[in-house]
Amino acid sequence: MLEQIKSPKDLEGLSERELKELAEEIRSFLIETVSKTGGHLGPNLGVVEITLAMHRVFNSPTDAMVFDTGHQSYVHKLLTGRQDFSGLRQSGGIAGYPQRSESEHDIVENSHASTSLSWADGISRAFKATGQADRHVVAVIGDGALTGGMAWEALNNITDDNDRNLVVIVNDNGRSYAPTIGGLARGLSKIRTEPWYREGYRISRRVFSVFGPLGRVLFNATHAFIDSLLGFGVPKGIFPNLDIKHLGPVDGHDLVSLERVLQQAKNLGQPVIVHVITQKGRGYSPALEDEADQFHAVGKINPESGLPIKASSEPSWTSVFGDELVAAADADDKIVGITGAMLIPVGMDAMAEKYPGRVFDVGIAEQHAVTAAAGMAFGGLHPVVAVYSTFLNRAFDQVLMDVALHKAGVTFVLDRAGVTGPDGASHHGMWDMSILQVVPGIQIAAPRDEASLRESLREAVAIENAPTVIRFPKGSVAKPLPALKRLAHGADLLAESEARDVLIVGIGPFAHLAVRVAGLLAQQGIGATVVDPRWILPVSEDLVELSAQHRLVVTLEDGVRVGGFGSRLRQSLREAQIDTGLHGVGIPAEFLEHAERDEILVRLGLTDKQIAMEVVEQVVGTRVPKAKPQLSEELAQDQDQHQ
Numbered sequence: 001m002l003e004q005i006k007s008p009k010d011l012e013g014l015s016e017r018e019l020k021e022l023a024e025e026i027r028s029f030l031i032e033t034v035s036k037t038g039g040h041l042g043p044n045l046g047v048v049e050i051t052l053a054m055h056r057v058f059n060s061p062t063d064a065m066v067f068d069t070g071h072q073s074y075v076h077k078l079l080t081g082r083q084d085f086s087g088l089r090q091s092g093g094i095a096g097y098p099q100r101s102e103s104e105h106d107i108v109e110n111s112h113a114s115t116s117l118s119w120a121d122g123i124s125r126a127f128k129a130t131g132q133a134d135r136h137v138v139a140v141i142g143d144g145a146l147t148g149g150m151a152w153e154a155l156n157n158i159t160d161d162n163d164r165n166l167v168v169i170v171n172d173n174g175r176s177y178a179p180t181i182g183g184l185a186r187g188l189s190k191i192r193t194e195p196w197y198r199e200g201y202r203i204s205r206r207v208f209s210v211f212g213p214l215g216r217v218l219f220n221a222t223h224a225f226i227d228s229l230l231g232f233g234v235p236k237g238i239f240p241n242l243d244i245k246h247l248g249p250v251d252g253h254d255l256v257s258l259e260r261v262l263q264q265a266k267n268l269g270q271p272v273i274v275h276v277i278t279q280k281g282r283g284y285s286p287a288l289e290d291e292a293d294q295f296h297a298v299g300k301i302n303p304e305s306g307l308p309i310k311a312s313s314e315p316s317w318t319s320v321f322g323d324e325l326v327a328a329a330d331a332d333d334k335i336v337g338i339t340g341a342m343l344i345p346v347g348m349d350a351m352a353e354k355y356p357g358r359v360f361d362v363g364i365a366e367q368h369a370v371t372a373a374a375g376m377a378f379g380g381l382h383p384v385v386a387v388y389s390t391f392l393n394r395a396f397d398q399v400l401m402d403v404a405l406h407k408a409g410v411t412f413v414l415d416r417a418g419v420t421g422p423d424g425a426s427h428h429g430m431w432d433m434s435i436l437q438v439v440p441g442i443q444i445a446a447p448r449d450e451a452s453l454r455e456s457l458r459e460a461v462a463i464e465n466a467p468t469v470i471r472f473p474k475g476s477v478a479k480p481l482p483a484l485k486r487l488a489h490g491a492d493l494l495a496e497s498e499a500r501d502v503l504i505v506g507i508g509p510f511a512h513l514a515v516r517v518a519g520l521l522a523q524q525g526i527g528a529t530v531v532d533p534r535w536i537l538p539v540s541e542d543l544v545e546l547s548a549q550h551r552l553v554v555t556l557e558d559g560v561r562v563g564g565f566g567s568r569l570r571q572s573l574r575e576a577q578i579d580t581g582l583h584g585v586g587i588p589a590e591f592l593e594h595a596e597r598d599e600i601l602v603r604l605g606l607t608d609k610q611i612a613m614e615v616v617e618q619v620v621g622t623r624v625p626k627a628k629p630q631l632s633e634e635l636a637q638d639q640d641q642h643q
Contacts, residue, residue, distance in 0.1 A: 001025055006081050008055035008105075019255050023048045026075060027283040033085035035303040038422065039096050040071035042281040042295035043142075046173050046252070050140065050276060051075040053258035054169075057266055058138055061104045064123050068116030068141040068151075070097035070108065071297075072171070080105040089422035091595035096423055111426040112394065113364045114148025116141050117168060121154050124164040124271075136165040136266060143172045144341055147363030158271050159243045166271040167262070171252070173280040248275030253282060292344055314476035317453065318415055321472070322347030324454045325384060328461050329355055335461055338373055338385045340366050346386035346415050366391050370398035370410075377408035382461055389414040389429025389471060396435055399467065404439045409464035413457075417446075417471035417508075418558030419587065419601060424594035430587045432471055433507075434563035437537065444469040444537040446508030449478045452492075452534060459535075471508065473558065475597075478509045483532070491542035492532040499527025501619060501627065503550040503580075505543060506532055507557040507565055513608055514556050520612035526619055536565045539572045547573055552618055552627035553582040556611070561586040581625030583618060585611055 001018065002025045004010060014022065026048050034041045052075070054065060060080065067073045074085075077094060080103055087093020098106035108119050120139035127135045145151060158166060245268060250261045258276070265272045280294040281287025286306025287295035300309045329335045329351055337348045337359040352359035362369045366387060373383035392399070392414060403410050417429040436442055443466055447453035453472060460468035483492035494511060495518050502521060506514030511532040518528035529550065533540045547553045553573070555566035566584025573580060585606065592600055601607065617623035 002029060002078065002083065005079055005083075008060055008079055011052065011056050011079070016256060019052060023052060023255070024283070026078060029078070029083075029085075030074060031284055031303050033088065034074075034298065035301045037085065037088040037090065037093075038297075038299040038301075039088055040074070040297050041284070042287045042290075042293065042297075043072040044074040045282045045284055045287060045295075046278045046280040047072050047140070047171060048075050048282070049253050049255050049258055050169065050171060050278065051079060053255055053262050054138055054140075055079050056259055057262040058136055061107075062134075063136040063138060064107050064120075064127075065105070066108050066116045066119050066123070066137070066139045067098060068110065068139065068145045069113045070110045072140065072142070073098050073106075076105070077103070089424070089594050091593070091599050095594050097426065099424075109426065111423065112391065113145040114141075114151040116145070117151050117154030117158065120166055120168070121158050124166040125161070128164055133165070136167060138167045138169065140169045140171055143170060143174065144364055146170065147341070148365050149367060155244070162243065162270045164271060165266075165269060167265045168271070168273045169262075170248075170273060170275050171278055172249070172275060173252075173278045245270065245272040246275065247272060249277050250274070252276040252278035315450070316347075316475060317472040317477050318345070318347040320450050320453050320477050321386070321413060321415070321457065321470075322350045324457050326351050326354055328384075328457060329358065332382070332461065333358075334380065334382045336360065336376060336381050336383050338362060338369050338376075338383050340364055340369050340387055340391065342387070346388070346413070348386050366395040367398050370395040371402045373410045374398075374402040374406055374408045377403075377410050377464075378406070382409050382411065382464065384411045384413060384461065386413040386415065388427070389417040389432045390427055393431055393435060399436070399442075400439055403467045404441055407441060407465045408467060410467050411457075411460045411463075412467065412469045414469060414471040416474045418473045419592065419597050420474045421597040421600065422594050425591035428592055429471070429473075430558070430560050430592070432469070433536065433557065433559040433565055436469060437563055437565075437568055439467065441466045442469060442537060443467070443535060444471070445535045446471050447534070448506070448508055448511040448532050449480050451480060451482075452532075453477070456534065473509055473597075478512055481512055481515070481532075487531070487540075487542040489541040490534060491540045492534055493529070494532055495528065495530035497522065497527030497529065500529060500550045501526045501552065501630075502528040502615060503543075503546050503553045504528050504530045505553065505555045505565075505569070506530060507536060507555070507559075510556040510558050513606070513611070514554075516608040517554075517556075517612045517615065520608055521615060524612075524616055526616065537568070539569055543569060544572055544576050544578065547580045547582075548576075548578045550580060551630065552615070552625070553580050554611070554615055555582065555584050555586075556606075557584075557586040559586055560589050562589045580628060581618070583615070583625055585614075 001022050027045055030041060030044055082094050089096040094102060097109060097111050099109055100106050116139040120137045124137040141151060247261050247265055250257050261274055265274050301307060302309055337351050339346055339348050339361050341361060341364045343349050343352055343361055348359055369385055373385050376383045392412060414429060414432055417432060420427050420429060436444060445456040447456045456470050460470055483494055485493050487493055495515055504514040504518055514530045518530050521528045529546060533543055555569060557565045561584050564586050566582060570582045587604060614623060618625060619627045
């Protein structure tokens, strides 16, 4: 039946029985396909009926549908003509998030949470202002995303104008990535579990079902009447002072009830919140049995067992950090952990298990996390804030004005830094070094292997008068790369040559790339020195001194070139009046499409052969920046000038 659905209009003639069959077929399809590619399985299993009901009641793309976050859009993609999931999240295949280039039905290319209501507010205001009064806006937001302050800023503005066709569907499954935390979660959970609501709903439905189709009609009418008596819904305590209608709670897996309540919301002609209760991982027992995250995001798995097909034997960067954090907490009881609804993904679960009173999950609220960390530092603690690199972008103001301005001893650990791969443009952690460069007093470390990660964390938590940052990529930790020696100002010397032609500075895991480039240059008779600065800010004096001794400087960084480490080192060389040319190698300032990390690096020319080829051209003088002449050449030029 799924193959026959080419557009949402193909849903119109389906019976209740056929819709149920389609829902189960969709779940089977998702389990089969996502298990082969990896992706966000649990969230999409939970929104099958919601998405079907939305496309039955509303008319996409005339009616705008916005998903918060976009990882719950797989079913939406299936219903809008995109059923080839063989290349999901892979180069040339469909994206794991909505993407305008894929379909006119995709509007917001989002993976950062709590944004949908602001989008919906803006779109609905535009529809009203341009005379498109017949168009509706539907925003689907999870209870986890509602913990973000931006969502409540939007709600405050949505309720300021009640003359718009705007429907907010709260997908309440009690979870963000892990179980949703905070007062909002407790409030929703209370409604979800109230005995009077559960029993009344269950008993009335059972009684009316005895009468067959007529009973269904009577049940729906009775339930609607109760809703009206309650002021359009139960959750009045959740949105206490907002002038907005509420409908629900409604069973998010009952298509008939969903269609009824969404049609009611559509007919209101004003902003309305529909509270829908769903089950993350619905229909797939391995997901339901996974208490940690109910298969929020999976790699390639066995569809029968849910077990990973290929598990790396190497420890991950995340696990090494988590292990060292526990060791640091053992040694210093002032160390506390903060995370934003991602306890397990960022490796803070081990500390939470051992020291539950010293780890704080603030929900999807990065801005609050950072400012709260500044407060904790003032109170005598040393907070370690662990987030994905891309999500710290949202809290830049707080890093700048709350932490740095107050010289707070806060350590930020940025997981998934650099090119991350299949999750696409919004998930690449490529912006952090460029963004954070401007923060006064900040100190940034980029470890190259397990040993340097452990060392960096120990050094970071010992700094009490400035913010510190540790960044590392996704995946297995890089192989050990021991230093030849530690230089005077803390940088690590990784390789050297008698001929000081090129100084290569490798940032983080790119130190391995730097060593390989040096090897290729040696084959061309070009001598290279390779250095890992360990701490990229402040710029090490070791790098300044070595730059003066070499003909060319090359920086390799897994971050955007504009405003990155190369730019900062170039500035330091100018201030020291060193005229050595610098070639900055990194990621261009563009949004990168989804693909495997290695594929993206090849496309960007971030390979040892490509970089070595460019450096050779610079050394021989056919490419800018050109290397300085060798000392013998300089003397000959001076003699020519004096003759």
